[in-house]
Each structure stands twice: as structure tokens, then as C-alpha cells.
Amino acid sequence: MSSLKDRSVVITGAAMGLGLATAKVCAEKGANLTLVDFNETALEAAKEEVLKATPGARVLTIIADVSKEEAVKNYVDAALKEYSRIDGFYNNAGIEGRQAPVTEYDLAVFEKVIDINLYGVYFGLRYIIPVMQKQQYGRIVNAASVGGIRGVMNQMPYVASKHAVSGMTKNAALEYGRDGILTNAIAPGAILTPMVAEAFKQINPADPKAAEADYAKANPTKRLGLPEEVGKLVAFLLSDECSYINGQTIAIDGGQSNSYGNV
Ligand SMILES: NC(=O)c1ccc[n+]([C@@H]2O[C@H](COP(=O)([O-])OP(=O)(O)OC[C@H]3O[C@@H](n4cnc5c(N)ncnc54)[C@H](O)[C@@H]3O)[C@@H](O)[C@H]2O)c1
Incomplete structure (x- = not known):
């Protein structure tokens, strides 16, 4: 049996990139999807793409800005209404901000990066963990980055937000492992x-x-790296084949974050 057969999986930032690639892998493995994004047109196109690849997949789409607490409550409620449970959560929506050294970085963009990448991930955990506690089962994958384990030139707010994601992942793992909830993060390179x-x-x-x-x-x-390579890792971490990995930030970067100097 496929590892995600009939599992209810919520993916934020699902309209393109890593969210969409993961949605396609999860649908192929039999998951029932809730796809969340604030880009309505792209989200509908993403749904079509998933259905084209896996005809007959169950796909619910919800328009939400993950940095808004009410919108997060709404997407969680909508997923529950549709599927009665949430087994897997890819807390993926995020933005990069801009490229600038810290003294030239505008505060408004700094705040936006933190609002989406840090608060968006926090709100997702805040409202999905209680659902998973009731079930005594859950798998969560937060979107960190190599910028969550290393510095990256000209991207201080992004790096701050992704280190925070790695930290929140460790805490959720400590606090809810006893409830059958495993929380990990991924740290993609480019x-x-x-x-x-x-x-x-x-x-x-x-x-x-x-x-x-x-x-x-x-x-x-x-x-x-290719988006589908990340999708396969996330689908594994969202499945019950992932049974004893908890609180880790797993790099998927071709080994680049281990290097010092030229390769
Ligand atoms: N692509 C990479 O190389 C890479 C590397 C490290 C980390 N990441 C992280 O992975 C995640 C996905 O990255 P990607 O490359 O697929 O990005 P992307 O820009 O290609 O796609 C991100 C999706 O998230 C949506 N989104 C952004 N802000 C949102 C919000 N406030 N509410 C709802 N939806 C929102 C966008 O509309 C878009 O559909 C991000 O958190 C990113 O920081 C990506």
C-alpha cells in the first residue's frame, strides 16, 4: 500500500515551486490534499496540474495569506471539514525578501519576511498541532533553508526567519513527540x-x-536541485515510514552546506 494512501495532507505555498512539486508526489502516493496559497490564479492552475498527473486525486484549494492568523484558522477548519483529520502538514509558504546588506535593508521588507516566514510557520503549528494531538498522530515538515543553518550574503532577514524555523521545529518536536507528532524541517540549497x-x-x-x-x-x-527531489523527501517525512526522525533540520543541497572553500 502506498505510504500516504488516504492521508489528509495540508500544503501551504502550494501554487508553485516546492509546494506544488510536493503536492504532485503526495497525490501520486494517494494523499487527499488541501492546497493553500494567496495567489488564486496560480493555485487553480496548480490544482489542474496535480489532477492531470494523478487523475481522480482529491484536491481542496484554499486562498489564504499564512501571515494572517484568521486566515490560518480558516484553512485548518476547511481541511478538517473536508477530510475530518490532518495527518501531514507541509508548512512551506515563504518569501526571500530582497538582496541587500543589512545597513541598506528596508525595514518594511524585513518585517514582511518575518511575518510570512516566521509568524506564518508559527500560526500553522499553533492551529494544526491541536488537531494532531486529538488524533495522537501527525507529521509536520517546516520550510527552513540552508539559510536556517548557515549565513547567506545579503539576506539577513531571510536567514533570521529560517533559523527561527529550525528553532521552532526543535521545540515542537520536544513538546509534542509524546502525542505521536513528529516535527522536522528541511533545509534546501538552491x-x-x-x-x-x-x-x-x-x-x-x-x-x-x-x-x-x-x-x-x-x-x-x-x-x-530539482523541485521533485525535494518533493520526494517531504513526502517521506510526511508519511508513517518516517517513524523516529524528530526535531531535525535536514539539508537537501547536494552537500554544499558542508563545504569550506572551493569544491
Ligand atoms: N527554492 C529554493 O531553493 C529554496 C531553498 C531554501 C528554502 N526554500 C523555502 O521553501 C519554501 C518554498 O520556496 P519556493 O522556492 O517553492 O518558492 P516560490 O516563490 O517558488 O513559491 C512559494 C509559494 O508560496 C506562496 N506564498 C508566499 N507567501 C505566501 C503567503 N503569505 N501566504 C500564502 N502563500 C504564500 C507563493 O504565492 C508561491 O506560490 C519557502 O519557504 C522558501 O523559503 C526554498
């Missing part, structure tokens, strides 16, 4: 998604492809 394409445009506006090539060169595998 994976080819719309977010990373935008970052390459900011790093080298004249030649984003050159920025991409530089990143690939610095990686031990000499390439960037």
Missing part, C-alpha cells in the same frame, strides 16, 4: 523554482543565467 529564478535576476540583472551557473559550480554535484 532548487530551481520561481523564487530562485527571481533571486538570480537580482544577483545578476544583466545575466541571470550566469548567476545560476556560478551557483551550480559552487555545488559538489555541479548542478542545482
